[in-house]
Amino acid sequence: MLRDITIGQYYPADSVIHKLDPRTKLMATMIYILSLFIFRSLAGFAAVTLGLFLVILLSKVPIGYMVKGLKAIVVILLITVVFNLFLTPGETLVSFWKLRITEEGLKNAVFMTVRLIYLILGSSVLTLTTTPNQLTDGLEKSLKPLNKIHVPVHEISMMMSIALRFIPILIEETDKIMKAQLARGADFESGNLVKKAKAMVPLLVPLFISAFRRANDLALAMEARCYHGGEGRTKMKPLKYKGADGIAYLLIAVYFAVVILLRRFL
Amino acid sequence: MNFIEARKLVHEYIRRDEDDNVESILTALDEVNLDVKEGEFVAVLGHNGSGKSTLAKHLNVLLKPSGGTLWVNGKDTEDADNLWDIRQSTGMVFQNPDNQIIASVVEEDVAFGPENIGVPTTEIWKRVEKGLKSVGMIQYREHSPNRLSGGQKQRVAIAGVMAMEPKCIVLDEPTAMLDPNGRREVLEAVGQLNKEKGVTVILITHYMEEVIRADRVYVMDNGKVVMQGTPRAIFSQVDTLKSYRLDVPQITLLAYELRNAGVPVPEGILTRQELVEALCRLY
Known part of the structure; x- marks a missing residue:
């Protein structure tokens, strides 16, 4: 689904x-x-x-x-x-x-x-x-003048492209957590809207925790590869x-x- | 001077309460001395919580020492001016392949490092190609990382580090999340880089089998370096290793048990081949 x-x-x-x-x-x-x-x-x-x-x-x-x-x-x-x-x-x-x-x-x-x-x-x-990548690249470059009034254009587009990269990973993870909870008798299907929403809590909590852990890991990995913002950065596909x-x-x-x-x- | 020199390196994780009073201190590294020459393949072994990952993060200056000194590539890690030089000369590969791939296309991810250090566009293309070729992933250059296996993702991560043209790669448990096939793929790629390109490799792991091809092994326990030497010398001390909650490779264990049972095979047997030869010589 x-x-x-x-x-x-x-x-x-x-x-x-x-x-x-x-x-x-x-x-x-x-x-x-x-x-x-x-x-x-x-x-x-x-x-x-x-x-x-x-x-x-x-x-x-x-x-x-x-x-x-x-x-x-x-x-x-x-x-x-x-x-x-x-x-x-x-x-x-x-x-x-x-x-x-x-x-x-x-x-x-x-x-x-x-x-x-x-x-x-x-x-x-x-x-x-x-492609989403081209789109974020295009946005970054078109909005560059906003940098002068301290809008973090590069950071925003970096966040967008990382978000796009992690959507499938987090979806997979949600699927996994859902199955794990189902295996332990969780019920996501029955009940009214409120009940269904409540059933999502045990799904969202582990998902959030894992998303934060991933963010932390990713930040380390980016730093290890010399990422230090948009300054002095070149592009493979300008x-x-x-x-x-x-x-x-x-x-x-x-x-x-x-x-x-x-x-x-x- | 050695490529990496650590003298009495100390790192403390300090936990503070709300009023900034020290609640507890965890000494993750306790006066660690480490020497790695250029072109060497060094393995660091240790049980969970032995401080080996903390040590790895120091080599890339993701953490700073609380005491002692650490020199990487002739540069002091204390000095903030050296930060980017050190990070470029000493690349790092982490445990979880998913959490270190930044772009949604393989080749763009490999380009991430060179982009950060300001390599010109045409040069980036060359480096990406070279990096991907060095780990045998060139045919996947336009794929999405999501469709690759764990071993392939980890090789892409290694290619990403290689594209920055480092002198040394630190791998922090790179195979912990992989299946046996992926593990072999990654280790072979790493071994090749070390032999053919002369890249210094520091492999952090708790799998004994991965250590065999290293030139030297450091064993860590409780933040201290407790053993060091060639794999053969280390694995001949089965009892000491067991006291650090580490296992020896199966073949070494078999040879050890045979010796205990009175069969006079030599100490420190690492491969099946060696055991077969030793046994044939005896009988």
Whole structure:
């Protein structure tokens, strides 16, 4: 059960998008998310859709695979639709009992749903085409200017990549502890929610203790290998912009300009 | 000067209560003298709690002596300026293979050490390749460490240390969590590094069989070095070893029992081959 969790959900494929520098992809995702909240008209909607689907096609990730990711937000989507439909003031379209649907409400509901769906699809393009390591590297490098205001950028990205490395190990360990407790008669399945949560305590305590022990060991091992923060550190795989990244930045700029222009004039 | 020189090395673990008063003192190292020449293979044997791991952590300056002096590679470990030099010249491999692998790709983990000491990118690639080749793991360079066996993970850890081009490797019970196959893999890799690359090896262990290929053995008990000498000299003293709660290899034990029973085999037999030859000579 626990093994099904995949973080980052990298989808290996040989595509232009996969090969882009993670910084380019991070920037593109940011601009894309911004653009989602800029468009108002149908023309803007068409531009965003075109942009999104072109990128998905280029990434060679099957669309069905991406749509699966939407399952997680169905509830949020429903809530958004309901609230927008019934609570937006304006001209009444239909009314029954105490509820009424307004024209503006309908429009809002549709646009918000589209925005949320596009938001998830767009950001999953980022996580599906970038390995977690590249992603942390990209974040570290893009956020480097924050170092000047004493944000420990290197440390944060180091923590992220260590966390990613230890997720499978801790999951395995949880499985092991669970089996050990089951063998001694622990019951994780029956009872209501409170009871189930209580049953997790004998699972979490040993897991925490072992996580701390591992952290201690790892810190020693890192120190023994001369780790002393990000200062003076070199990289085996430094990030380097290539020609494709330049083109990508150009396309992003054009896309952003189009979306803004469409909002002003259409 | 020897590569490692410890003189009257003392380490005390001091436990304090809330008001900073000393509650108890545990002397983990008690006036330990240790000399290791460059290129030697030295084993440190000892029962749990004998202080052997504490000694190992001193060699890499993960711990500092409470008393006495320790020189590594001609540098005093007291001096904070020497810290990174010593850590680079004396690599360390720990017991649990999972807890010392930092990256999620084998080659990136091997690169971690060189990255820390600021080796240029092209040089890192060369070192990673060399390190992985020296332990026979080059074909796994793009694998995730999670999919490797214990012995393979431990060899990756050794490659990670080798990529820093140290003169000496300290292995702190590297086989304690491995199955017999993994244990053999790791020991073979270590033996090869010592013979072919001339790397000084200090192997901390409580498995007797691993000690046989060492040049010299130190036996520790209760924080003190109680015996030292060649494996042969050490293992001929079966009774003394037993008093330190250590066992001798099975073959040595068999030879010992034969001697006690009146068969005149020589002392300090280490391998099956030697016993066979000794017995053939007798009868």
